[in-house]
Amino acid sequence: MNSSQTYQLNQIAQIIGGTLVGKADFEIDRLSIDSRTLVLASNTLFFALEGDRHNGHDYIQDLYEKGVRAFVVRKPIEKDLFEDCNFISVKDTLKALQVLSSHHRKHFSYPVVAITGSNGKTIVKEWLYQVLNPYFRIVRSPKSYNSQVGVPISVWQMEKEDELAIFEAGISQSSEMGNLEEIIQPTGGIFTHLGTAHQENFEDSRSLLLEKIKLFKSCDWLVYCSDNAIVDQEIAAYCDEKTELLSWSKTKDASLQIFSVGHVDRYTCIKALYKGKEKTIRLPFSDVASIENAIHCWLTFLHLGLSDDNIRKGFLDLQPVAMRMELKEGQNNCLLINDFYNSDLSSLIITLDMQNQYAQGRKKTLILSDILQTGLDKENLYAQVAELIELNKVEKLVGIGDHISSQSDLFKCESIFYPNTETFLKTIDTKVFKNEIILIRGARNFRFERISSALQNKAHRTILEVNLTAMVHNLNYFRSLLDTKTKLMVMVKAFSYGSGSSEIANLLQYHRVDYLAVAIADEGVELRTEGIRTPIVVMNPELHSFETMLDYNLEPEIYSLSVLKNFESVIKKSGLKNYPIHLKLDTGMYRMGFVGSELDELIGYLKDNPHFYIRSVFSHLAGSDEEIHDDYTQSQINKFEVWTDKIRAEFPYQIDRHILNTSGIERFPKAQFEMVRLGIGLYGVSATNQNKLMNVSSLKTTISQIKWVDKDQTVGYSRKGKLNKKSRIGIIPIGYADGFNRKLSNGVGHVLVNGKTAPVVGNICMDMCMIDLTDIDAKEGDAVTIFGDDYSLNKMAEQLDTIPYEILTTVSRRVKRIYFQE
Numbered sequence: 001m002n003s004s005q006t007y008q009l010n011q012i013a014q015i016i017g018g019t020l021v022g023k024a025d026f027e028i029d030r031l032s033i034d035s036r037t038l039v040l041a042s043n044t045l046f047f048a049l050e051g052d053r054h055n056g057h058d059y060i061q062d063l064y065e066k067g068v069r070a071f072v073v074r075k076p077i078e079k080d081l082f083e084d085c086n087f088i089s090v091k092d093t094l095k096a097l098q099v100l101s102s103h104h105r106k107h108f109s110y111p112v113v114a115i116t117g118s119n120g121k122t123i124v125k126e127w128l129y130q131v132l133n134p135y136f137r138i139v140r141s142p143k144s145y146n147s148q149v150g151v152p153i154s155v156w157q158m159e160k161e162d163e164l165a166i167f168e169a170g171i172s173q174s175s176e177m178g179n180l181e182e183i184i185q186p187t188g189g190i191f192t193h194l195g196t197a198h199q200e201n202f203e204d205s206r207s208l209l210l211e212k213i214k215l216f217k218s219c220d221w222l223v224y225c226s227d228n229a230i231v232d233q234e235i236a237a238y239c240d241e242k243t244e245l246l247s248w249s250k251t252k253d254a255s256l257q258i259f260s261v262g263h264v265d266r267y268t269c270i271k272a273l274y275k276g277k278e279k280t281i282r283l284p285f286s287d288v289a290s291i292e293n294a295i296h297c298w299l300t301f302l303h304l305g306l307s308d309d310n311i312r313k314g315f316l317d318l319q320p321v322a323m324r325m326e327l328k329e330g331q332n333n334c335l336l337i338n339d340f341y342n343s344d345l346s347s348l349i350i351t352l353d354m355q356n357q358y359a360q361g362r363k364k365t366l367i368l369s370d371i372l373q374t375g376l377d378k379e380n381l382y383a384q385v386a387e388l389i390e391l392n393k394v395e396k397l398v399g400i401g402d403h404i405s406s407q408s409d410l411f412k413c414e415s416i417f418y419p420n421t422e423t424f425l426k427t428i429d430t431k432v433f434k435n436e437i438i439l440i441r442g443a444r445n446f447r448f449e450r451i452s453s454a455l456q457n458k459a460h461r462t463i464l465e466v467n468l469t470a471m472v473h474n475l476n477y478f479r480s481l482l483d484t485k486t487k488l489m490v491m492v493k494a495f496s497y498g499s500g501s502s503e504i505a506n507l508l509q510y511h512r513v514d515y516l517a518v519a520i521a522d523e524g525v526e527l528r529t530e531g532i533r534t535p536i537v538v539m540n541p542e543l544h545s546f547e548t549m550l551d552y553n554l555e556p557e558i559y560s561l562s563v564l565k566n567f568e569s570v571i572k573k574s575g576l577k578n579y580p581i582h583l584k585l586d587t588g589m590y591r592m593g594f595v596g597s598e599l600d601e602l603i604g605y606l607k608d609n610p611h612f613y614i615r616s617v618f619s620h621l622a623g624s625d626e627e628i629h630d631d632y633t634q635s636q637i638n639k640f641e642v643w644t645d646k647i648r649a650e651f652p653y654q655i656d657r658h659i660l661n662t663s664g665i666e667r668f669p670k671a672q673f674e675m676v677r678l679g680i681g682l683y684g685v686s687a688t689n690q691n692k693l694m695n696v697s698s699l700k701t702t703i704s705q706i707k708w709v710d711k712d713q714t715v716g717y718s719r720k721g722k723l724n725k726k727s728r729i730g731i732i733p734i735g736y737a738d739g740f741n742r743k744l745s746n747g748v749g750h751v752l753v754n755g756k757t758a759p760v761v762g763n764i765c766m767d768m769c770m771i772d773l774t775d776i777d778a779k780e781g782d783a784v785t786i787f788g789d790d791y792s793l794n795k796m797a798e799q800l801d802t803i804p805y806e807i808l809t810t811v812s813r814r815v816k817r818i819y820f821q822e
């Protein structure tokens, strides 16, 4: 991230109390903390942060090769390894980042608003920005950068030309807020909401609240809702008279007293009393959370002195904050990344990173509109854009708008410009885009969603939405259960439990899992051709695929001597040596694997055999999810330990051991050995701790048609759906060929429509089925959830008397997968 203020390295060393080895006057204006999101190398200072699993020090070589020459490190680095490099060594690199940012903050005297609370932080921040943007030059947190790392990076963006700063702050542990307060040093505060999220590290919601409000220690004013009694009491008790308390309430006397909330269509009209005067706003939303978020903003605007007219106008134009970037399949093997909601420079950096992450050999194209309201002059702004484009090796630019077109000379890649979106759509032949990853990014009034739909693969209306943010959340949850040294293999067999192939593997590679596992060689080949470099194990190596496995560097599970011998003959022919293999032991699943009596022969065969290298030995638990089988599970673990000791004693090198699947990781943490194998948990299902996980996949469709059908008529094949009253029947385009199991026919299965459950009527057909909408307010085109965030996969599994695994993996391949990140 870029700051217009330049620091010299000796100055920074002094600020953060570190020792500089290198050039004192080396100039820094950018900070980086993640080698993967490095944007510009020159004048960048890299902080080698250390987490439980990632150590920034491991990427110094990589960054050096990309041109970075200044680092903040914990361990002194051998200078001769990196000749022309500059290092500042400190005791704690995260602390150093925070101290530097806190120092930077002190240069500015314009108002700084800090937002915290359990929900709504990002939305309140973005809405404040949307409404205030015409009147102030604003610096704000990019996306949801609100953590111990995100806050210093956000604050570092402050520049002297700005007039207002808006930052969000989030915590997950006690004693974190003090740090964030010192960095942000807010002059005004907003407390959005006290919820139950992230409570695991706090005794109760009161202690969580007490930690959060430390953010407002020195604020001149604080906006909050006084309807929650705990919030009201604790804020009053915590803040001294220096802080002006600005409360709003629907029930009692407050700075802004709400006395009516009415709905007309999708609009909400709110009336309130402020300083003895009646005020009214209209919002283009009607849900409870949006109304609450909007009132926080309203009171803030009133306090900042915005006129009633400007407030009214601002609220009417309010746009939903889409925190999602969507990944969609385009025509001609293109992949589209849609990002229509953020058009500033700093979030362009983030989306370009996402483009890199998913490119995998596709040509990188950027469709970009004018970037509005940055406060920079055109030349300077587009010079920075051009620099970003070059650095990220974007190969083709489509620029839309007068400003970007006027700066066309700055762009060195293949580029073409249009004055507006309409001209582009009229002129363009979509076939010119082929095998490309296209980032479509425009300011809102350019309405780039029209470009996206023109380039999109014509969608079947039934889709599986895959929430990659939720997947990362789940990954991190399971990682938190592991010792720091334990390696992680993730099962991506069966199309990643139905959720996709390279899209998921890419994400896992990016998050540095140690191994991926597929069922058959073809799945592994697909991942390799898509550019996945993480080691891959094939659980079911078939004779005919051995050569392919060597070609694509796939490592087989070996479960019998005959497989071993067949594989050996293929290796011999190839001339390879020490080929990595994974031995499967059968400790009681009675599926594949060597049993105890075969070990001597196996060891004898492998010992001193030059063709193989045993990477790991593993086994699989038959009932790790159920308490009644715990003795059996323990006996499997014990057997495993004895057998693997025996094998490992015979080889001079390290052989990793692993036996735990998802529920094993949760329930038998002592048996982690050197590695574990995560499966269903990543995809959002847990036998023991469902509430720790986020739902990943949602199967959705839309209503094609609605009709009234008379009493005593029948719906669908075999006339099974007999109606006992006049009914409103909805037809939805999902059938058993999509994975909507026919056993769910005739009222067994239900779907969710506008928050209500609708039963299936009659037999499910191949490509569609019928549902009863008599008691539901719904129209054609409305969304239908088969399973998802609000209608759980577990519920559907129960209706079908099966397990979530089967439902996920039987969603047909013809159902389009749509990926998004929040």
Ligand SMILES: *Cc1c(COP(=O)(O)O)cnc(C)c1O
Binding pocket: 491, 539, 620, 660, 661, 662, 663, 677, 678, 679, 680, 681
């Ligand atoms: C599928 C599979 C797993 C993952 O099991 P989950 O219950 O989904 O975690 C682990 N190990 C092996 C050998 C598997 O086949």
